[in-house]
Amino acid sequence: MLPELKVVALVSIGQHIKSGRFQRADQDARAVELGLKLRGVDLTVLHAGSADEPVLRRYLGAGLKAITVLEQPAKADIVGPMCEYLNEQGAQIILAGTKAECGEASGMIPYLVGERLGWPVVSRVADILSVANGEAEILQALPRGQRRLLKVRLPFVASVDNAADAPRQSAFGPGQRGHIHRVQAAVVADELSASWTQVPAKKRPKRLAVVKAKSAADRFKAATAKSQGAGGVVLQAEAPREQAQAIVDLLLEEGLIQ
């Protein structure tokens, strides 16, 4: 834990993917968890929106002392006021989720904040290993469970991936006792999104495999073709040594062993 470090976690209101119930946003909760690991319960958690949102209590239920809320109306551009506040507070590490769970969910917030403050943005963070001498060692999540080591100078913005540690459970009592600290902030209206039309999402059609055959014979072949399964190489009579060698060769070809 690093008591002298100023860590801020940005949180939003999440939504359950099937039921639509409002909840802690998963990635934001993971960002809070990572912040708790770095900074302990003194972590600053910042939400821009309404302070009366009941979901904020769910974040507090993870054992936080307080949440800071920049009071903003529903359709507002929160980046400017938020950056101003972050600058005032002298934040050094800003943690956010990769993507929001409701609304536009473009995942732009970390990049906009980073751009406005002129800080580097590290995406898809799985863990922050250490912060020392003004430099942080970060594990970045790659597809297929792989990880990459990055080194970044403070201050920076990090977007937290689903691969980060799961958030601790939220307890009701501490959630009710936690303090919600309201901060008045300027309001910048988001005019563009006012002109958008929003409808509930329809299921997207699956792409069909269209047969582009030029002759009747081709179409016949496409319609009657057996689904692959032509069978691969079968090594039956070879000695176990040769069989194992064949497997090793294939793994080498695929680059899975060196």
Next chain:
Amino acid sequence: MSFDDGEELRRRDPRVEHILRNRLHPQHESLISAPAETRGPSGLVRKNPHQIGFIGPNGLKRIDRLAGNGPVLGRDVRAAKVKTEALRPLVSIAQAEQFVVAVMDMVGGRLTAHDKDVLGQAQQLAAEIPEVCAVVAVVFGAVKEDAFELAGVDRLIHLRGEDYQGYCPEQSIAALQVIDQKLSPRFWLFPDSVHGAGELGLRLAARLQERPATQAWQVSSEKTTFRGGSQRTDICVDTPRLLLLAEESAAPIEDTRHEVVPMSELTEDLAAQVLPCIKDGGQVAVDPKQISLAEAEFILAAGNGITDWEQFHSASEILRATEGASRVAVDDGLMPRNTQVGATGTWVSARVYIAVGISGAVQHLQGIASCDKVIAINTDAGCDMVKRADLSVIGDSQEILAELIQLCELRQEQEMKQGVEHVA
């Protein structure tokens, strides 16, 4: 009838067959393929004057002065047709006034299916623009792809060199910004994926202070529909200049070939002048047991045919593979429940899946449907797993695993030795 020989269809011609049967038919002579020149028993060349030439279409006798080297009449011409790959028509754009720029993921140096969809969308948008418009693909790092022309790339910007190795978002963004200034593209397209290009799209949008559409799945040059958070809403907007496309937003290019002209004049002065704040420390070795089965790249799975479990675990350790299991192995308490692969377990997407002593029940095969390469180790050559596998090894699992472990140990020893020599 079998169509196994591909395009080369052999068709019967009843008329020719009839002529061949009928010795009195005027064309009979020219169709039977007795050679006009034969070497007689004494070794001299004999000409049969009746067989020289053939009856032409107007009933007159014709002599083939090409001496049989010309096209042979009467044979089934269609049957003799050589199989040729039909070349797609080439689309070439000499002078482009507008550009649609697409940044590619290039996983493993090759275009992904998502990349190809993005290029298809780029070509659709280019066609909607009234001016002459070229699709520019931007790729970073080492490239192994050789089919850019078939994917719909008119111009190619390839950023290579040390600056673009590994994770380098700051350098890449600086390059994209220069491209933006020089070409002022009508649209920027990115695949909205986890492979890097999607992130570049967001970074570029932040840098240019433009609002992108993410997870866009219905795009025309006028209107765009994109998915909101948790896939719950569709938002319809006027098409922005920066678009991050969802998978399958448009069909890939299938009918045309494109020129792939390198834009070398652009790439020359793109040498990055940025001082990166993010340093790439390279990929770290991950314990394969920590990787969740669903995303694992390499799985060694055990079934009822495993007798020595210690050996199986050491094999997975030395191969650095994630462990999987069939339901029987799990039900017998030999493997934990979360390793079960199949209909009631995990649906895996490994690149290589080794099934040791697994018979290949449908419920199991369903779970490995999206695996690339399957290797089966089994005593039964007729089992369903062998039919599914790309490489099957028939024999006792214990013996083969033992050999496999030995081979890997040998390789590791050799490597150690080489390493020592390098140091010395």
